[in-house]
Amino acid sequence: MAQFGAATTGREVVAAFPERVKDKTFLITGPSPNGIGSATAYALATESPRTLILLARSQAKYQPVIDKVHTINASINVKFIEADLASMTSVRRAAKVILADRDITAIDALFNNAGIITNDLVRTTDGFESQFAINHLSHFLLTNMLMPLLLTSTSPRVVNISSLGHKYYEPTFQDPHFNHIHPESYNPAEAYAQSKGAQILFSMALNNRYAQEGLRSFAVHPGNMESGMYSHIRPEVLTDMAERITGQSLEDANEALTKTSEGGCATGLTAALAPDLPDGVFMNDCQITKDPEFVTAWAQDAGKAEVCWQVSEEAVGQSFGVDMI
Template sequence: MPALYNTTTTATELVSNYAPLIKGKTILATGVTPGTLGGFYVQTIASAKPANLILAGRNSTKLEQCAQAITASNPEVKTCILQVDFSSLTSVRDAAKQVNSWDDIPVIDVLVNNAGIMAVEYKVSEDGVESQFATNHLGPFLFTNLVMGKVLKSDAPRVVMVTSDGHRLSPVRFCDYNFDGGKTYNKWFAYGQSKTANMLMALSLANKLGVRHGLQAFSLHPGVIITTGLGTHLDWENTDMEGLLSTDRMLGNAEGWKKGFSPKTLDQGVATHVYASFDPSIKSNNGAYLIDSHVADPLEDTVKAWAISSFEAERLWKLSESLVGQSFPY
């Protein structure tokens, strides 16, 4: 295998390289919808003959479409549908209970937390938490910990957090994560906070469960993929692009002076998902943030110190336990 992949590396290429490591595994991926990163990820790895693919998302019809596409091309791969709304802690608890009740699937080898929302207008979840922080962080935090028993039964357990280089837009706002009821709300700050949280969660899992239980945990930036629908509600031609650029400029980020994006195809965007899920060479970098199918280099890539701090990770873990009303003392 190449020592270092890059921005043009594709998921198809990596699945071919890692096929022996994928075969027979059980993988649970969230945010699975046709034409998105999650949907392309499960369809691509299906060709390497995993034993089970658990497809999780809000829309059961779209989940079924993905399952049917997998079955049509790889009928020997078993698919399971898991309906869950990550903005609702009740829905998350119900989904985790369902997964834990599946006696015929005793092990989850890889859990990929891919579901998320981006730069939406201010609202709070049914649990009273700002929607991006609730959906992108608290829901996955609770779900991952509730199914951790099955993950740790794997011989080589992995948890993957899909984050973004958008973590540059904000650290976790520990004293104002809800933006003072919307009074201090900036949708890009809120997005950045939630993506920083994804990175810190991977670091916490590695710190807490890596040595004692062998868990590998990574976060990743897939790149900019404009065909997924994640940002279709945004006005990229005018107000929202200017809002993002203004936020970056205010923070002194180089991205504030860049012109346009360098988009990837879905196949290229999902490559780092596959790399994080199966690459054997990154075990010594447990908890790392990945980009373009390699461990991010703070000197070359956008990596903010607040998103790779073990101190910040532990603060977030305690806050998250408080917000979900449950402790996970590993």
Template structure:
């Protein structure tokens, strides 16, 4: 395992499944961890567990609801106040709703949490990433993007035709397109950004939706990867020297995978970027042009 001693890593959604496995392995590797979590009790339990895994590391909790942009701003501000260099940002958190849930601002919840919250968080943490000598942004996307060939920027509430898996795939397509647009803006900088498909993993994703979803998970679990297997590509992108300097790619099983054309549509990626800036209430001006990114 790559030595991460002295490195600072922030990971979203680390209390369950892939996120927890990722955090545990990073702790074993010696990384100082900042856990961005929605549930305070689960966060404190994980914090204690990680300190037992490696008593030498720092483990801090940042409470945040990624679907609440004021909450995202508060969490990012709390981290920035530490003045740390952020070596790795892992945008791991994700939700899968089987019911149609619209946030108070009129945005379908999976899109708000899975994409917009991370879009805003990444912007707000960019000064910390720029302080690191060679930072990495790791975006946990999904092969579910295959279910949605285009973005519904004209109906982000999904007022028409809501289908759970298609809406989930919509948010995962947004993850990949955000990665593409961010990598383009970061060309020539010391920051890389890549996305990944973790595989079909036995996690708690979607189980809040009812007994039948939990039953489905139990029936299908023999065919799924376990969380440690699912975390392998996240850890590879966060730690491996093999991907040093590599940016703008989509990975599966620790290998670059060519997406379908809509996963690399830069026109759609730019439309998403413009819409996302407005939807989160504005972002720092660092990315208005590539020329403004510090080299």
């Protein structure tokens, strides 16, 4: 752990903990071919996991990822699960497919990696604001439905891919779906911050509920990298985000985009694999941090974590907890 930092790659993390990877099962949502999720899969593949479960919308789009995993290690069992994270019905269906698969006896680490950012207010088929639905609610539902498989593992981990972007705005969760605003007043950066802050609070709530069961959850900032995720966002939105989150101009913030996807996956892999991580919920550059430069006080507030959990349960229409497994 101490030797890991901003320059660490995912493969270096995996190489440090081979016994935590070999013959284990991992699930990754949204492993886009050039993103952090696929880099996570490639790094894990170097140390012979038993099964990699990739969950995304279309197998055709993700077949190159599957092929590359098999190029690295042909013996890995790769399962593709089709799911549209904008639809809670689709997420439930996917979770049931996984639970019914007798070949999947445990999930050792779940990487809630998929995420979006939008320019405009977009509603899902469930009527939810799309960023909150895809970045948080889908993962809230998926994780809780798969909890029996996670708790079968000897050392289960849930890794939520968050962002320093949560610093932009503190949500109250009184109107998480932006139902009471005019669409033209919608601020996509606020919605993004709410969704990424919710992932930190979700990790806190999971730890509060399942620590005695041996589960640990972390929310991670993958680092300053150019993933293409923001390429479609209006310049004025990006400028505002850069200034409020980093205190820098957009130009200076862009110059700090130094990580590749191989480096961007390292913190999530550390969260999933390092056996003796200290107390804390947020990770940056492969280290637990409570530094306000990286994580806000509200995102580490236990009371707010419970509010977020309750709002999420209400949205998906189902209650979850240790006594419900």
